[in-house]
Amino acid sequence: MSTRIGILGYGNLGKGVELAVKAAPDMELVAVFTRRDPSSLKIATEGVPVVSVKDVADYKDKIDVMILCGGSATDLPVQTPEYAKLFNVVDSFDTHARIPEHFANVDASAKESGKIAVISCGWDPGMFSLARVYSNAILPDGNDYTFWGKGVSQGHSDAIRRIKGVKNAKQYTIPVESALEAVRNGENPELTTRQKHTRECFVVLEDGADAAAVEKEIKEMPNYFADYDTTVHFISEEELLKNHSGMAHGGFVFRSGKTGADKEHNHIIEYSLKLDSNPEFTTSVLVAVARAAKRMNDEGLKGCKTILDIPPAYLSDKSGEELRAHLL
Numbered sequence: 001m002s003t004r005i006g007i008l009g010y011g012n013l014g015k016g017v018e019l020a021v022k023a024a025p026d027m028e029l030v031a032v033f034t035r036r037d038p039s040s041l042k043i044a045t046e047g048v049p050v051v052s053v054k055d056v057a058d059y060k061d062k063i064d065v066m067i068l069c070g071g072s073a074t075d076l077p078v079q080t081p082e083y084a085k086l087f088n089v090v091d092s093f094d095t096h097a098r099i100p101e102h103f104a105n106v107d108a109s110a111k112e113s114g115k116i117a118v119i120s121c122g123w124d125p126g127m128f129s130l131a132r133v134y135s136n137a138i139l140p141d142g143n144d145y146t147f148w149g150k151g152v153s154q155g156h157s158d159a160i161r162r163i164k165g166v167k168n169a170k171q172y173t174i175p176v177e178s179a180l181e182a183v184r185n186g187e188n189p190e191l192t193t194r195q196k197h198t199r200e201c202f203v204v205l206e207d208g209a210d211a212a213a214v215e216k217e218i219k220e221m222p223n224y225f226a227d228y229d230t231t232v233h234f235i236s237e238e239e240l241l242k243n244h245s246g247m248a249h250g251g252f253v254f255r256s257g258k259t260g261a262d263k264e265h266n267h268i269i270e271y272s273l274k275l276d277s278n279p280e281f282t283t284s285v286l287v288a289v290a291r292a293a294k295r296m297n298d299e300g301l302k303g304c305k306t307i308l309d310i311p312p313a314y315l316s317d318k319s320g321e322e323l324r325a326h327l328l
């Protein structure tokens with residue numbers, strides 16, 4: 001029997017889950033839930049109902065895993081504990097500093113309902129977390145490095161948009177090539193924030209805005225830009241839409257470690273992602289995790305989990321025999 005999936009929240013991730021479920025041979029989309037007026041949403045799949053979140057409880061026994069596609073800032077801290085009371089759930093909560101707190105809240109709900117809730121899945125946190133944990137376990141004597149980009153940072157783009165005189169903006173985070181090379185060469189460099197990433201901003205100004213003042217405010221903004229080498233380009237709205245509306249992203253996780261009686265042998269583990277579409281990749285991870293969540297709950301497990309708690313074979317639609325024959 002196929003795994004019955006619900007999507008809660010129909011933004012970029014909601015649309016990505018819809019595509020990933022379609023691509024999965026063992027999954028079926030049951031319904032899309034939204035806080036907006038359901039009749040205002042046109043989803044891509046024919047024959048699948050769009051339902052108000054108010055009626056979500058009616059689907060309690062019709063959905064195996066609800067994939068929560070709300071935003072990390074304000075939606076998921078409320079939605080994940082709430083819907084774990086009714087369903088096995090998967091989310092992509094990516095505020096790293098608040099993961100322990102989110103875990104505790106969700107764990108209480110899921111333990112009470114007897115469901116599984118897998119939080120913080122995607123690529124970072126998600127696949128990058130797995131890469132960090134595998135490589136740390138294997139090379140205990142070493143250094144970790146994570147680089148992001150080139151890709152758009154939503155938080156930094158929003159911060160620029162809040163500046164007076166700015167109409168629209170996109171900000172790219174870009175890894176510094178020489179830093180990547182030093183890590184790859186096993187030099188184990190000590191890198192400051194400035195040495196790891198640069199920031200490139202494309203800004204559309206309001207009529208009559210003072211470009212020099214805006215540029216200064218961006219470059220001096222604490223936490224966001226002050227610690228980085230930042231370039232600012234002023235462009236037209238048309239150019240922003242034409243050249244900067246893509247959702248590509250990616251990055252690198254490295255572990256550079258030593259073994260040997262005299263630490264004479266160097267090993268570099270490099271995991272990299274080059275993503276044409278951040279949301280479509282993220283949701284491909286969420287859907288694989290949903291498969292695992294159902295399996296774990298079917299085995300009687302309950303409570304909050306992260307991707308670190310999932311046996312790799314549970315993510316795959318292939319049987320143990322197939323995995324051992326072809327992918328082991």
Ligand code: NDP
Pocket residue numbers: 008009010011012013014033034035036069070071072073092093094095120121122123124125126278279282
């Ligand atoms: P969106 O802003 O596109 O969607 C978030 C929610 O907003 C939706 O669930 C939807 O809820 C609502 N919404 C969407 N479009 C509209 C609209 N036009 N009008 C009103 N409401 C709308 O966010 P994303 O899908 O891009 O990202 C969600 C989260 O995923 C991010 O906050 C980020 O933290 C996380 N993420 C995690 C990654 C990881 O690697 N772990 C990677 C990428 C993202 P509703 O339908 O109920 O209105």
